[in-house]
Amino acid sequence: MRRVAVIGAGMTRFGERWEEGMRELAVEAGVRALESAGVRGSQIQALYVGNMSGGRFIGQEHIGALAADYLGLNPIPSTRIEAACASGGLAFRQAYLSIAGGEFDLVVAGGIEKMTDVLTGQATTTLGGAADQEWETFFGATFPSIYALMARRHMHEYGTTEEQLAMVAVKNHDNGLKNPYAQFRKKITVEDVLNSSPVATPLKLLDCSPITDGAAAVVLASEEMARKITDDPVWINASAQASDTLALHSRSSFTSIPATRLAAEKAYQKAGIKPKDVDVAEVHDCFTIAEIMAVEDLGFVPKGEGGKAYEEGMFELGSDISVNTSGGLKACGHPVGATGIKQVAEVFWQLRGEAGERQIPDAEIGLTHNVGGSGATVVVHVLSRYPDLRQR
Amino acid sequence: MRRVAVIGAGMTRFGERWEEGMRELAVEAGVRALESAGVRGSQIQALYVGNMSGGRFIGQEHIGALAADYLGLNPIPSTRIEAACASGGLAFRQAYLSIAGGEFDLVVAGGIEKMTDVLTGQATTTLGGAADQEWETFFGATFPSIYALMARRHMHEYGTTEEQLAMVAVKNHDNGLKNPYAQFRKKITVEDVLNSSPVATPLKLLDCSPITDGAAAVVLASEEMARKITDDPVWINASAQASDTLALHSRSSFTSIPATRLAAEKAYQKAGIKPKDVDVAEVHDCFTIAEIMAVEDLGFVPKGEGGKAYEEGMFELGSDISVNTSGGLKACGHPVGATGIKQVAEVFWQLRGEAGERQIPDAEIGLTHNVGGSGATVVVHVLSRYPDLRQR
Helix, strand or coil, X not given: CCXXXXXXXXXXXXXXXXXXXXXXXXXXXXXXXXXXXXXXXXXXXXXXXXXXXXXXXXXXXXXXXXXXXXXXXXXXXXXXXXXXXXXXXXXXXXXXXXHHCCCCCEEEEEEEECCCCCCCCHHHHHHHHHCCCCCCHXXXXXXXXXXXXXXXXXXXXXXXXXXXXXXXXXXXXXXXXXXXXXXXXCCCCHHHHHHCCEEECXXXXXXXXXXXXXXXXXXXXXXXXXXXXXXXXXXXXXXXXXXXXXXXHHCCCCCCCHHHHHHHHHXXXXXXXXXXXXXXXXXXXCEHHHHHHHHHHCCCCCCCXXXXXXXXXXXXXXXXXXXXXXXXXXXXXXXXHHHHHHHHHHHHHHHHCCCHHHCCCCCCEEEEEEEECCCCEEEEEEEECCCCHHHC | CCCEEEEEEEECCCECCCCCCHHHHHHHHHHHHHHHHCCCHHHCCEEEEECCCHHHHHCCCCHHHHHHHHCCCCCCCEEEEEECECHHHHHHHHHHHHHHCCCCCEEEEEEEECCCCCCCCHHHHHHHHHCCCCCCHHHCCCHHHHHXXXXXXXXXXXXXXXXXXXXXXXXXXXXXXXXCXXXXXXXXXXXXXXXXXXXXXXXXXXXXXXXXXXXEEEEEXXXXXXXXXXXCCEEEEEEXXXXXXXXXXXXXXCCCCHHHHHHHHHHHHHHCCCHHHCCEEECCXXXXXXXXXXXXXXXXXXXXXXXXXXXXXXXXXXXXXXXXXXXXXXXXXXXXXXXHHHHHHHHHHHHHCCCHHHCCCCCCEEEEEEEECCCCEEEEEEEECXXXXXXX
16 A cells, blocks of 8 residues: 655634534634645635534534535535544545555545534534433433543542542643644643533543544645655554444543554564654543543553553653644633544644644654544554654 | 455344344344355444434433444444435445455344334424434434435426326335335325325425434455355445535535446446446335335436336336336335345345345346435445456
């Protein structure tokens, strides 16, 4: 299969975007991505769009066609991908496969979600569609409650503390402060997190990612096309996806997400790297416990040592592995269909040295980790400055 | 890119399936497809699932993960594709691309929709998500009304009659009579159609496809894999997709679907055939007028002559081009996410000589035509007994 590069990225400010509907957000992110790549819309050959629940949030399905229409990209193929909160990461993966396999040379992968324009409670109910409707959501389980089970068990098995969970949120808010696209640009303290309202004990309000409107888009190109367009491509060294049971109760452990381990192992193997080679990672911190499990399951620290790592300042901006430099889902915001694409955009900017105030030094290898539901879908990508990491 | 074959197909009975939920239907179709192909689940490397609106119909998104879970296919990648009523066709296309491009060798493409378990009116409202929510659905436009506009204009421009529209339904019911999977196995007459309740004039109840529960699945294989498994593969000679404006009012004509013309032209070119070479076609007859426009836009008859063709008995079972031998959306039923896959399954059976009572003689080349919304997404596939139709 062929090498594929990312050559441009754009996103909207994430947040409560009362003045814009889904189509306006799609256009804002898409046009910025095209401008970033230095290509015209007429050069684009296909569009893949990640969106979780346009049908329930705003009564609109057929999001691929909508995005192509309003971006003026007709009549190229446009395809919506859905895998709950991993929708964006899977849209990126399908775009990658379509170029690597030889069907297209220049493709846009986007992600979008318009979540705030709903009645109280309806967003959480809609997000429940990512879990098992018959065996979890129907009986009242919400995502905070599902991740609270994981947090409680992680605390029981490994001694992880609520303070350690809080440190994840504090770090991500520190990073979000430096990101002009972030929903929350506000410093918080461990005390702020611990004193925030309980949502599903032990998770409190500031342990949870927010409800967000937003869109993000990236431009992918075949090696030949990328070299024609830019001197500064970011290469996709690996793309890997794994599935697991839809319901948490069907798993053998609550403290690990096996699909993360499987996808990561495959991605490291394809890219020819070890976890410690990663310089910058955008991981799926829908809740603070999710980031702690992610850094463990991705192999950045041994299982059970995630909590302690945050006390030691690991994963902060500029450390050996900078995690969630964008602010993560927690501070940058979590428009579910857009998150996986935003992760790629952030890593793209870090690897190009275009991350502004939050730029880390000498970023060479980046990773994105996007989770759907409580871990039924996971997709991991490795990106870098090198077309082949085995030859660096 | 590599050659890809379909080596197995399975589907559920379409209809009101009160005893089964979405996951039971998924398993029923998936297991039948695996049995048809003679492969085990453990050999499958990826799953693509078409579904339009699980979120609104039954509160369940994340349909890819659900299907992999209940089919026992974890941890392979499973991806849901949505493009309204073209979701199944696009899922098949992504599965095709994933093998043609070299990522996988053995993939299941499935489609599913559970539509009947809703309150009165809610199915039509949910289907409105395939149109433009802000400019069509919000103002009360339903799909029957949108296609009624097309029908009225077609009658005005070309003299198409309500009797001719009715003949489409009569033919498809005749075919459905011979299909054990069909929702309606009941002969109807032109008079029955003309006397049925008006839905959106000139379309009457029997001009409209029904609300349906159902699932379908096919197994795709690379050439090397296909030749190992079967002596009787059906080859995918072309896959083509096109987009158009989401809203009907943005188009320059109401009597043609440009994305059908574009996708068909590309498919014919890729496959190296002319429209008249097609022996059997499953086309998107969500309404009777849609089939008339389809046979015109696919080039089976000149524009405007579609209605008359039905008076002459063209497109009946065993004619030069047999159209909708399954009964089509009208009689076989239209579980929207499953329809595009059912179309492939029907063509597969016809080309293999496994279509039972509705088998047409000497079927060599088949075509599937799947439309999303009022034509914003169209996907066309050409399948045949020949790996390369230029060398037949």
